[in-house]
Amino acid sequence: xxxxxxxxxxxxxxxxxxxxxxxxxxxxxxxxxxxxxxxxxxxxxxxxxxxxxxxxxxxxxxxxxxxxxxxxxxxxxxxxxxxxxxxxxxxxxxxxxxxxxxxxxxxxxxxxxxxxxxxxxxxxxxxxxxxxxxxxxxxxxxxxxxxxxxxxxxxxxxxxxxxxxxxxxxxxxxxxxxxxxxxxxxxx
Amino acid sequence: xxxxxxxxxxxxxxxxxxxxxxxxxxxxxxxxxxxxxxxxxxxxxxxxxxxxxxxxxxxxxxxxxxxxxxxxxxxxxxxxxxxxxxxxxxxxxxxxxx
Numbered sequence: 001x002x003x004x005x006x007x008x009x010x011x012x013x014x015x016x017x018x019x020x021x022x023x024x025x026x027x028x029x030x031x032x033x034x035x036x037x038x039x040x041x042x043x044x045x046x047x048x049x050x051x052x053x054x055x056x057x058x059x060x061x062x063x064x065x066x067x068x069x070x071x072x073x074x075x076x077x078x079x080x081x082x083x084x085x086x087x088x089x090x091x092x093x094x095x096x097x098x099x100x101x102x103x104x105x106x107x108x109x110x111x112x113x114x115x116x117x118x119x120x121x122x123x124x125x126x127x128x129x130x131x132x133x134x135x136x137x138x139x140x141x142x143x144x145x146x147x148x149x150x151x152x153x154x155x156x157x158x159x160x161x162x163x164x165x166x167x168x169x170x171x172x173x174x175x176x177x178x179x180x181x182x183x184x185x186x187x188x
Numbered sequence: 189x190x191x192x193x194x195x196x197x198x199x200x201x202x203x204x205x206x207x208x209x210x211x212x213x214x215x216x217x218x219x220x221x222x223x224x225x226x227x228x229x230x231x232x233x234x235x236x237x238x239x240x241x242x243x244x245x246x247x248x249x250x251x252x253x254x255x256x257x258x259x260x261x262x263x264x265x266x267x268x269x270x271x272x273x274x275x276x277x278x279x280x281x282x283x284x285x286x
Contacts, residue, residue, distance in 0.1 A: 055196050055197065055251060056196075056251075069251060070196060070250075070251035070253055071196055073251070073252065127189060127201035127203055127204075128201065141197065141250060142249060142250055142251070142252070143204060143249060144249050
């Protein structure tokens with residue numbers, strides 16, 4: 001049971017008068033190539049993306065990023081056209097080290113949540129403390145949103161820009177959840 | 189909300205975790221050499237203490253790693269969490285592991 005305070009508004013059978021959430025935008029991300037990397041040592045880089053950053057942080061930029069989700073697990077995102085290139089360069093960067101690089105581009109779906117009240121919206125279903133002190137820009141972690149497991153990434157910069165990564169089969173649930181939470185935000 | 193201190197991720201909400209039962213159960217060195225009584229005790233018999241209990245926990249919806257924890261089963265308070273393979277620092281160790 002989630003013990004967070006749900007701020008989602010009620011969905012009515014005939015729909016609702018369109019309420020545009022103020023101060024937050026929920027936008028499905030474009031197709032992107034993503035990889036899960038498992039390797040024991042954190043030395044060196046993979047395709048120019050560093051491995052030695054602390055657990056639960058993201059490095060790189062919005063286009064090419066690497067999130068360290070655990071001691072030996074990373075989630076990598078690159079533009080779709082670079083998928084083959086990344087696999088080739090990872091193979092040469094990690095040559096001689098036991099590792100697993102799995103293409104999860106079709107498994108993962110990204111949703112960008114941005115705006116002043118984005119943290120408030122995510123907290124409708126995410127039990128983490130998303131305040132600036134506890135979850136500053138550059139943080140990334142696997143967590144829960146409602147009943148679904150997500151990877152939550154806070155992009156660099158002072159503005160609150162989040163990426164929610166979920167599995168494909170949960171994408172409609174996660175997107176619907178965010179939109180309903182957005183109605184609650186819209187009502188103030 | 190109950191916070192649990194994952195050794196990798198720090199304090200995180202309880203909903204992200206799964207409990208894996210009693211910790212520090214050593215598999216018999218020679219399973220073929222012990223009798224049925226001892227083998228069944230190794231497989232099935234677990235402590236159910238009123239008080240401090242050493243448990244395995246998994247940060248299932250976080251880093252995904254297993255770790256150990258000392259938890260008081262009366263107050264539900266986590267006394268300590270420590271990595272797999274390590275021993276707890278608290279003095280309650282001997283009672284919890286006995």
